Amino acid sequence: MSERPGRGNRTATCGMSVRRCRLFALAPLVVLVVLVALTTGCGNSPAVRSSSSPTLPASGVVGVVVLYPVCPVESVPAEGGENPCRAVPTEATVRVRDASDALVATVSSGHDGRFRASLRPGTYVLEATAPGSVGCHPIGVTVPPGTYADVTVRCDTGIR
Known part of the structure:
Protein backbone atom coordinates (compact mmCIF):
# COMPACT_ATOMS: atom_id res chain seq x y z
CA MET A 1 0.00 0.00 0.00
CA SER A 2 1.35 3.30 -0.96
CA GLU A 3 0.25 6.67 0.31
CA ARG A 4 -0.99 9.28 -2.07
CA PRO A 5 1.20 12.27 -2.22
CA GLY A 6 -0.08 15.09 -0.08
CA ARG A 7 -2.86 12.98 1.59
CA GLY A 8 -0.97 11.18 4.36
CA ASN A 9 -1.29 11.67 8.08
CA ARG A 10 -1.23 15.42 8.08
CA THR A 11 -1.12 17.44 11.25
CA ALA A 12 -2.75 20.78 11.69
CA THR A 13 -1.38 23.79 13.51
CA CYS A 14 -3.14 22.62 16.69
CA GLY A 15 -0.73 19.64 16.90
CA MET A 16 -3.39 17.00 16.11
CA SER A 17 -4.77 15.49 12.96
CA VAL A 18 -6.79 17.84 10.77
CA ARG A 19 -9.99 15.92 11.49
CA ARG A 20 -9.51 16.06 15.27
CA CYS A 21 -8.54 19.73 15.11
CA ARG A 22 -11.81 20.53 13.28
CA LEU A 23 -13.82 18.68 15.96
CA PHE A 24 -12.16 20.70 18.72
CA ALA A 25 -12.78 23.90 16.78
CA LEU A 26 -16.54 23.13 16.76
CA ALA A 27 -16.70 22.44 20.52
CA PRO A 28 -17.30 26.09 21.58
CA LEU A 29 -20.14 26.35 19.06
CA VAL A 30 -21.76 23.16 20.39
CA VAL A 31 -21.47 24.44 23.97
CA LEU A 32 -23.08 27.74 22.96
CA VAL A 33 -26.01 26.00 21.24
CA VAL A 34 -26.59 23.79 24.30
CA LEU A 35 -26.51 26.81 26.66
CA VAL A 36 -29.01 28.70 24.52
CA ALA A 37 -31.31 25.69 24.46
CA LEU A 38 -31.13 25.32 28.23
CA THR A 39 -31.78 28.99 28.96
CA THR A 40 -34.93 29.08 26.83
CA GLY A 41 -36.59 26.65 29.23
CA CYS A 42 -37.42 24.04 26.60
CA GLY A 43 -40.44 25.93 25.29
CA ASN A 44 -41.57 27.56 28.54
CA SER A 45 -39.98 30.86 27.64
CA PRO A 46 -42.22 33.87 26.97
CA ALA A 47 -40.48 34.13 23.61
CA VAL A 48 -41.86 30.71 22.63
CA ARG A 49 -45.66 30.78 22.73
CA SER A 50 -48.19 28.61 21.04
CA SER A 51 -50.72 30.31 18.82
CA SER A 52 -53.56 28.88 20.94
CA SER A 53 -52.64 31.09 23.95
CA PRO A 54 -52.30 34.68 22.75
CA THR A 55 -50.48 37.18 24.94
CA LEU A 56 -52.89 39.37 26.89
CA PRO A 57 -52.09 43.05 27.27
CA ALA A 58 -51.02 44.22 30.72
CA SER A 59 -54.00 44.93 32.95
CA VAL A 76 -63.06 71.91 57.53
CA PRO A 77 -59.52 73.28 57.14
CA ALA A 78 -58.98 77.01 56.91
CA GLU A 79 -58.86 78.41 53.40
CA GLY A 80 -55.59 77.38 51.78
CA GLY A 81 -54.71 75.27 54.82
CA GLU A 82 -53.98 71.58 54.86
CA ASN A 83 -56.39 69.19 56.55
Missing part, protein backbone atom coordinates in the same frame (compact mmCIF):
# COMPACT_ATOMS: atom_id res chain seq x y z
CA GLY A 60 -54.93 44.89 36.61
CA VAL A 61 -55.41 47.24 39.55
CA VAL A 62 -53.20 49.86 41.17
CA GLY A 63 -54.17 51.69 44.28
CA VAL A 64 -53.55 52.90 47.76
CA VAL A 65 -54.77 51.67 51.16
CA VAL A 66 -55.56 54.43 53.68
CA LEU A 67 -56.61 54.63 57.32
CA TYR A 68 -59.57 56.95 57.88
CA PRO A 69 -60.70 58.84 59.98
CA VAL A 70 -57.64 59.77 62.01
CA CYS A 71 -59.20 62.57 64.11
CA PRO A 72 -62.17 62.24 66.51
CA VAL A 73 -63.94 65.22 64.96
CA GLU A 74 -63.47 66.08 61.30
CA SER A 75 -63.23 69.78 60.64
CA PRO A 84 -54.51 67.64 59.51
CA CYS A 85 -57.11 64.87 59.61
CA ARG A 86 -56.66 63.56 56.07
CA ALA A 87 -56.46 59.83 55.39
CA VAL A 88 -53.10 58.21 56.19
CA PRO A 89 -51.54 55.65 53.80
CA THR A 90 -50.81 52.32 55.46
CA GLU A 91 -49.28 48.93 54.87
CA ALA A 92 -51.90 46.26 54.26
CA THR A 93 -52.58 42.87 52.73
CA VAL A 94 -54.94 43.10 49.76
CA ARG A 95 -56.80 40.00 48.55
CA VAL A 96 -58.39 39.96 45.09
CA ARG A 97 -61.42 37.76 44.43
CA ASP A 98 -63.08 37.16 41.07
CA ALA A 99 -66.82 37.09 40.28
CA SER A 100 -67.08 33.49 41.55
CA ASP A 101 -65.49 34.56 44.89
CA ALA A 102 -62.29 32.62 44.11
CA LEU A 103 -59.07 34.15 45.47
CA VAL A 104 -56.99 35.11 42.41
CA ALA A 105 -54.24 37.29 43.94
CA THR A 106 -52.82 38.50 47.23
CA VAL A 107 -50.54 41.55 47.32
CA SER A 108 -49.06 43.78 50.01
CA SER A 109 -49.04 47.54 50.00
CA GLY A 110 -45.83 49.37 50.86
CA HIS A 111 -45.19 51.97 53.56
CA ASP A 112 -46.84 54.49 51.23
CA GLY A 113 -50.00 52.35 51.02
CA ARG A 114 -49.50 51.68 47.30
CA PHE A 115 -50.07 48.29 45.70
CA ARG A 116 -50.33 46.76 42.24
CA ALA A 117 -51.86 43.49 41.06
CA SER A 118 -51.69 42.20 37.48
CA LEU A 119 -55.06 40.70 36.53
CA ARG A 120 -56.94 39.59 33.45
CA PRO A 121 -59.75 41.91 32.36
CA GLY A 122 -62.87 41.26 34.43
CA THR A 123 -64.77 42.15 37.59
CA TYR A 124 -63.13 41.74 40.99
CA VAL A 125 -63.61 42.54 44.69
CA LEU A 126 -60.65 43.81 46.73
CA GLU A 127 -60.55 43.00 50.44
CA ALA A 128 -57.84 44.39 52.70
CA THR A 129 -56.58 43.90 56.23
CA ALA A 130 -54.46 46.62 57.81
CA PRO A 131 -52.94 46.94 61.27
CA GLY A 132 -54.57 49.75 63.25
CA SER A 133 -57.96 49.34 61.57
CA VAL A 134 -61.21 47.74 62.68
CA GLY A 135 -61.94 46.73 59.10
CA CYS A 136 -61.52 47.76 55.51
CA HIS A 137 -64.37 48.38 53.09
CA PRO A 138 -64.43 45.88 50.19
CA ILE A 139 -64.09 47.58 46.82
CA GLY A 140 -65.65 46.32 43.60
CA VAL A 141 -63.60 47.08 40.49
CA THR A 142 -63.81 46.34 36.79
CA VAL A 143 -60.48 45.84 35.05
CA PRO A 144 -60.65 46.88 31.38
CA PRO A 145 -58.36 45.24 28.78
CA GLY A 146 -54.92 46.79 28.44
CA THR A 147 -55.01 49.13 31.45
CA TYR A 148 -54.85 49.26 35.23
CA ALA A 149 -57.89 50.40 37.21
CA ASP A 150 -57.06 52.91 39.98
CA VAL A 151 -58.66 52.36 43.42
CA THR A 152 -58.50 53.65 46.98
CA VAL A 153 -59.22 51.14 49.75
CA ARG A 154 -60.41 52.82 52.96
CA CYS A 155 -59.78 51.10 56.27
CA ASP A 156 -61.77 52.27 59.27
CA THR A 157 -59.76 53.24 62.35
CA GLY A 158 -62.82 53.13 64.62
CA ILE A 159 -62.30 56.75 65.70
CA ARG A 160 -65.60 58.64 65.96
